[in-house]
Amino acid sequence: MAGTFTTQNKVRPGVYINFSTEAPLAIELSDRGIVALPLSLSWGPVGSIIEVNQGESTFSKLGYELSDPKLLLLREALKRAQKALVYRINDGAAATATLAANITATAKHKGARGNDITVRITENGAAWDVETLVSGKSVDVQTGLTDVSDFIANDWISITGTGMFEATTQTLTGGADDNSTLGHAGFLAALQVQDYNTIACFSTNSADQALYINHVASERANNGKMVQCVMADNAADKEYIISVKNGVKLSDGTLLTAAQACAWVAGATAAAKVNQSLTFTKYEDAVDANPRLTNAETEAAITAGHMVFTAKNGYAVLEYDINSLTSFAPPKSKAWRSNRVMRVLDAFQNDVQEIFEAQYVGKINNNEDGRQLLRAAIIQYCNELQSIGVLQNFEGADDVAVSAGTDPDAVVVEANLQPVDSVNKIYIKVNVR
Numbered sequence: 001m002a003g004t005f006t007t008q009n010k011v012r013p014g015v016y017i018n019f020s021t022e023a024p025l026a027i028e029l030s031d032r033g034i035v036a037l038p039l040s041l042s043w044g045p046v047g048s049i050i051e052v053n054q055g056e057s058t059f060s061k062l063g064y065e066l067s068d069p070k071l072l073l074l075r076e077a078l079k080r081a082q083k084a085l086v087y088r089i090n091d092g093a094a095a096t097a098t099l100a101a102n103i104t105a106t107a108k109h110k111g112a113r114g115n116d117i118t119v120r121i122t123e124n125g126a127a128w129d130v131e132t133l134v135s136g137k138s139v140d141v142q143t144g145l146t147d148v149s150d151f152i153a154n155d156w157i158s159i160t161g162t163g164m165f166e167a168t169t170q171t172l173t174g175g176a177d178d179n180s181t182l183g184h185a186g187f188l189a190a191l192q193v194q195d196y197n198t199i200a201c202f203s204t205n206s207a208d209q210a211l212y213i214n215h216v217a218s219e220r221a222n223n224g225k226m227v228q229c230v231m232a233d234n235a236a237d238k239e240y241i242i243s244v245k246n247g248v249k250l251s252d253g254t255l256l257t258a259a260q261a262c263a264w265v266a267g268a269t270a271a272a273k274v275n276q277s278l279t280f281t282k283y284e285d286a287v288d289a290n291p292r293l294t295n296a297e298t299e300a301a302i303t304a305g306h307m308v309f310t311a312k313n314g315y316a317v318l319e320y321d322i323n324s325l326t327s328f329a330p331p332k333s334k335a336w337r338s339n340r341v342m343r344v345l346d347a348f349q350n351d352v353q354e355i356f357e358a359q360y361v362g363k364i365n366n367n368e369d370g371r372q373l374l375r376a377a378i379i380q381y382c383n384e385l386q387s388i389g390v391l392q393n394f395e396g397a398d399d400v401a402v403s404a405g406t407d408p409d410a411v412v413v414e415a416n417l418q419p420v421d422s423v424n425k426i427y428i429k430v431n432v433r
Helices: 069-077 112-116 184-191 206-222 258-271 295-303 339-359 368-387
Strands: 034-039 049-053 083-088 091-093 096-100 103-107 117-124 127-134 137-145 157-161 168-171 176-178 198-200 228-232 241-244 247-250 286-290 309-312 315-318 400-404 411-415
Touching (some): 034 069, 069 083, 083 184, 096 117, 096 157, 103 117, 112 117, 117 157, 184 206, 198 206, 198 258, 206 228, 228 339, 368 400, 368 411
Parallel strands (some): 286 315
Antiparallel strands (some): 049 083, 091 176, 096 103, 103 157, 117 127, 400 411
16 A cells, blocks of 8 residues: 555555655656546447557457547557556447347447448358358358357357357347446546556546546545546646647648547656656647647646647647646645656655565564665665666765654655756857857
8 A cells, every 4th residue: 555644644554655845946847658548439348447558459359440530549549658448438239130030149349330240141061150240351250050059259249049040141230329428437446456657538527527636636645556647628736637738630630639639648648758758749640739829828828737739840749748737835846847757756656665565564674774774775766766867966875764653663764856857948148249
């Protein structure tokens, strides 16, 4: 168990870490890759997590190849993310077809994609061959069947009933998507037992967005999951909420709204390394911002805590890798609005939790010798972060203290960390003679 603490009153054993900023922080501006996506789909299980890896075929899992427009948001997220945790938030009706008297084929999943399934039954001597096709593509052939009980349900259909097959070709009908009620709460509940880096919230409804904000706040404070959420045009004023102000235009003419562009931002944020900034990063296959913002509009959006896409010589870039935090007061300085800085702090939380719960919690004595072992491990870890440009000015022993806590089984760690941000502003003075 892990999370943050206000007082030393935790019940469960674990690692509890608070970050604070001394005013002023020395810097002025404020392994990963898993994104969680709530999607309305026409195929796939309803109400459960579906893992999709980058480069993997989505045909049997989600009903379409990734290039299909119906999987646009997933495709955008996987341009950067290594893995997507897809959750189908809409319901629907399953397509069916009558193959013979008392014999019915039923689509494996609810949704309109079921209407593209065809079952072809042909005689094979004294037996039958049953072929399943999706949009004319053969996906399964079972030969030499004598009756319905011989058919093995495949990725697309099951066949139920009694009696003998007969030669026929039938296309399933009645499949439908139901988007009247979307399961955002179910999605967030399912994520509580998953490991991920970012969530995309595609809803622009304020009540839905509030669900996501509260979920991430709870994940960070109570479950030790240092995740962020990406949503459209929400000045949440929180370092764990990323707000996207506008969208992009893709090379094929597709216009993505700010809400749809959250898929790419969430995927890119999930995949970004702790020593990497997304400022001025090109959005793959994007040729323009949608809409373009004026200089005044861009400055106002950034000041209000929004990410902005900008057109640059025939492509679109993410102008500034910031989150929605705009209230800069202890313990959170201006540096906290930098997502690169947040990735450093979040990595420290996640790594300390994983390493020290596995190797130290419950395994070392809470005496001076044991606490010095823990202190030495933290110093070594921070030195490694400094060696790859994640921290700077870390002085080792001078910046880490481990002392006994209030309870006999507790320790308190105090660490002074200065994350490295990227150069985002360059001021050049030219003297002309």
